[in-house]
Amino acid sequence: MGTNYRPQPPFRGGGTPAPSRTADRYFELKGEIHRKLIGVLNMERVSSIPKERVRAEIGRVVERLLEDERVPMTTAEQNKIVEEVLDEVLGLGPLEPLLKEPSISDILVNGSGKVYIERNGKLALTAVRFRDNAHLLHIIEKIVSQVGRRIDEAQPIVDARLPDGSRVNAIIPPLALDGPALSIRRFGRHVITSEEMLGNHTLTQGMLQFLAACVEARVTVLISGGTGSGKTTMLNALSRFIPEEERIITIEDTAELQLQQRHVVKMETRPASVNKEGAINQRQLVRTALRMRPDRIIVGECRGPEALDMLQAMNTGVEGSMSTVHANSPRDAFSRLEAMVLMADLEMPSRVVIQQLASAIKVVVQLSRLQDGSRKILSIAEVTGVKDERIQMQEIFTFDRVGVTDAGKVQGRFHGAGVAPRVLDRLRVAGIKLPPAVFEDTLAVNL
Ligand SMILES: Nc1ncnc2c1ncn2[C@@H]1O[C@H](COP(=O)(O)OP(=O)(O)O)[C@@H](O)[C@H]1O
Ligand SMILES: [Mg+2]
Structure with a gap:
């Protein structure tokens, strides 16, 4: 890729100038045409011409200016300059x-x-x-x-x-x-679907079946991972399993989620204006969302005090809400959330925060971008309780790395822990039955 967009130098003959010199002269010529064009254009008139005609009309002016330059060039080269000057102006x-x-x-x-x-x-x-x-x-x-x-x-x-x-x-x-x-x-932009994730071994069929069931049954799932590990992509893919009739409110700093359901209210934070006024943060939006009778709230990425409001929402009925957090392991994810909640409410004892986190969040998905550029779920863990002020978890699925192929591809194996997760009871109550085989699923990757 890339070479398609290289400006083709229109100058030929007279020896082969160094590429950079050629590029310089090309830019010079283009700049010259551009300046002349601005000189002769009546911008007011341009804005009154229907859009489809503007390109054609200005294009003709550029062609004339180009002819005046008397630089030898082919029609293709000339068209290219016309296009580029038009791109510059319009x-x-x-x-x-x-x-x-x-x-x-x-x-x-x-x-x-x-x-x-x-x-x-x-x-x-x-x-x-x-x-x-x-x-x-x-x-x-x-x-x-x-x-x-x-x-x-x-x-x-x-x-x-x-x-x-x-x-x-x-x-x-x-x-x-x-x-x-x-x-x-x-x-x-194209969002990677769960089918594509199965295809590129981000996760296995069993893992997907389990996560889809959790989302459908309103089990709160937290997605954890580093930057670019595919958290938002996973959130998007999993959100498709939210039943169509639910009212979903999404809150993001940068609207990236593309939910397919009909009943969605999308909200986005706003940075402060030039006068440092008018900023609206995620926390304010979560609070607003709670007054909008949501069935689920999806916060694109938890970064700060909104964690507290999300936590309270999840513990007071807005179950099945989802979010992502920047962390390197499920345990790290909880420490980060704990820190965010404590920042929002300094009075709240850490013990209480941990208890609330453990009762709100049931499943953590840990994503990673591996050295070969592939994204994988390294672990799906469920929260089993709190002991000695520490959240207890058990792994349900894991990806074990074994090595790297000659071509640099990560080798490893996905496998279920073979235990029936406790969350199965919740799924059963919601009418979802998963066959035990789902948790014994194994898949070799590049082995
Ligand atoms: N499962 C995946 N398989 C392949 N590419 C992925 C996958 N998930 C994400 N990507 C790619 O990685 C980029 C970053 O993903 P994103 O979900 O925005 O990461 P994060 O939210 O963790 O920063 C996306 O633009 C996408 O192209
Ligand atoms: Mg993201």
């Missing part, structure tokens, strides 16, 4: 071809010279370049002004949502040291 410049590509899920720009994309879960450097950091900054300003925000030295960080639902985060100097950094996480 769109987001060098980002346009990437934005038009639906298979690209993330676009990550680290300064003018490095543009990465993620597609099919893989990150790759592209040949897309900005002229310089000022050009990149200009495009960032264009993005944030579209959504009524601004970015400058006084306000060097912007987190915003584009009209199409994509999330944009930009940070500029002096906070970003190597030039402006921009991340675009596209909305509507």
